[in-house]
Amino acid sequence: MSRTAYLRFRYILSDCISVTLCYFIFNCIRYTVEDKSPTFGELYDFIFNLKAYVVGIIFVLFWIGLFALSGYYNNVENKSRLDEFPTTIISTIIGSIIVFMGLVVDDVVLDTSVYLKLYFYLFSLMTIVVYPIRFIQTTIEIKRYKSLHERDKILLIMNDEATSLPIEKTLREEGKIILDKIMIPTSNMQHQEADINIQQHINEIETCITKRNPDIIVVYIEGKHLECFSLLLYGLYKYKIPIKVPMRSMLFAGAKVKVRGMKGEPFIDLTDTNMSEWEKNVKWLFDKICALILLIITSPIMLILAISVKFSSKGPIIFRQERIGLYGKPFMIYKFRTMYTEAECNGPQLSKDGDKRITKVGRTLRKYRLDELPQFWNVLKGDMSFVGPRPERSYYIKQLVNVAPYYYLLHNVRPGITSWGMVKYGYASNLKEMEERLEFDWLYYENMSLQLDLAVLCYTIYTLIKGSGK
Incomplete structure (x- = not known):
């Protein structure tokens, strides 16, 4: 086990212990505040029963999942005690609201003001128990880091x-x-x-x-x-x-x-971006969930498109091509075939207006960018994201680095089905246009955020409706 994996395991384990302790203490508070003795009998019977165990497991898994989504377990070797406090507070505020709505709000109480007290107890308990343990563990790791062998x-x-x-x-x-x-x-x-x-x-x-x-x-x-x-x-x-x-x-x-x-x-x-850790995790989760949903929803449409491509001209339905992705790793991108099979018999060529290599069906697919639908599978696999710099072939990358030596920085993030460059500039027909579009991808890299991703997706939807692809 690597040092990073070991540290991550220790942080997760300590949080599991903290959250479990909070669960049992909070149930004791609920029992006392809500006066559950007539219904559940003794406190022991309320806390230690099968339902309480099942709910407790869900309780712990929920909080660990929320902490993971907040990015707390991302950079375990570079923890900051100063940064941990706001991260913990924000996570506990959000988590306490969700837990309160799912666990407490349906409890029968004589006075509704009890609900507010219970939320306050839950939030305070999670903060008081979880953060000090995190603080102590991070302090120990910082001292260990300062020793020579670490x-x-x-x-x-x-x-x-x-x-x-x-x-x-x-x-x-x-x-x-x-x-x-x-x-x-x-x-x-x-x-x-x-x-x-x-x-x-x-x-x-x-x-x-x-x-x-x-x-x-x-x-x-x-x-x-x-x-x-x-x-x-x-x-x-x-x-x-x-x-x-x-x-x-x-x-x-x-x-x-x-x-x-x-x-x-x-x-x-050079391997990091300006996007915060929680945004990276939310972006990753959004990609996985949406890709799976869209693959299911669009499967009937893709079946119709597949039949259309099959009868449009000879050749495979799905076009596969090697692109360069995250950390410079090659991957196969998938599209509906829009060109005749001999389109690149003379070597790599970029598409341009009035390109005779494009089939009639392919022209319609490109106009509304329906040829990109199979890339939902690339997103689900983890090769791509919905929003990110457009992936290029190594043939063109080798030429781009001569005019833009810092192109490699874009490979710190997953390439996207759509990008700022695609919605603001569109497809490139030559190397000069690729260089110009690259400026928008660089702007995206420098300003990465979930808000920007949402803006790019909205522009992309507008482009699809308008049919301005080529």
């Missing part, structure tokens, strides 16, 4: 155009341990030579990661040939280790910074 272990990757001494000094002042330093020479090299040189070092880096097992990868790159390092970052993403760059590094690209806590580390996590 400090973050760093793999430092640099090119010879960057100065290492200031970075190494900063890392040591922050209590980090530099496991290894890998230098990639790029000065006095042409673009193609630098590209080959970086790829040759990827195997060395991967071997070091496997053997040394670092906690964080710090990449400090300066000078030219920055676009070549996107290949390096794609190779590092798969290890699911935080990748950080100094704020002064050219790889940072001036992206908006979201500060968590007061650690003061002058590094930006």
Whole structure:
């Protein structure tokens, strides 16, 4: 079990114990305040019976699920006692309302003011019991982190155009341990030579990661040939280790910074986004539930469309194509086929107005974007989200990074069926238009939120109704 998994298990276990304790104490309060002795007899009989056990299990599962949705278990290695308090308070307020409505509101009482007292008792109890235990556990973990054997272990990757001494000094002042330093020479090299040189070092880096097992990868790159390092970052993403760059590094690209806590580390996590943890969890849950519902609801429509595609021209009903998704991982995207099978016999080509490769049925599907319906399966699988940067093929990504070296940052989030770029710009017919649309995807990445996702979905629905796809 990894350290992250172990810490997450400990936080979940401590919350389970806290919530269970709250459940039994709250039932004692309910018994006393509501005067249930005539109906249930002794307190022991009210608390310890089969129904109470079943409700108790549901009670605990509900609270753990709510805490998970709040993002409390996401970054267990970077807990902040200051951040824990508002997270706990907000969760307990919302959870207490739901529990009150499901567990207490149907209780028979002589005075309705008892309901308000019971809600106050439930909220106060959850806060008083849950937060102190969390505070103590986080304090213990912070002290353990500060001990030598628990400090973050760093793999430092640099090119010879960057100065290492200031970075190494900063890392040591922050209590980090530099496991290894890998230098990639790029000065006095042409673009193609630098590209080959970086790829040759990827195997060395991967071997070091496997053997040394670092906690964080710090990449400090300066000078030219920055676009070549996107290949390096794609190779590092798969290890699911935080990748950080100094704020002064050219790889940072001036992206908006979201500060968590007061650690003061002058590094930006390239594997993180500006979306809060609870928003990430709600977005993930929304994707799964809605994808499943929409697959069921639209199945009759997709059956009709499948028959139409089958008789429109020779070839498969579903078009499969490799795209690059989260952390640079390839996946197969699914669409209803809208082109003739020999459409790309001369190599990859983007669609354009009046494209003769598109079938008559395909033109209608594209107009209302009905060809995208099979991608609900991609969302359910976890390859995609409903809203996110549009996934591209590696053929075009390699060209895009030459003009937009920071394209790799978009792969920190799942690609979407729809995107800000799709609703504000639409389909791209050439590389120049792809670059222009990329600006909207970058805006989305910099301002990710559930509110923005909702706005993009509303614009998408309007586009579908208007039939402005192509």
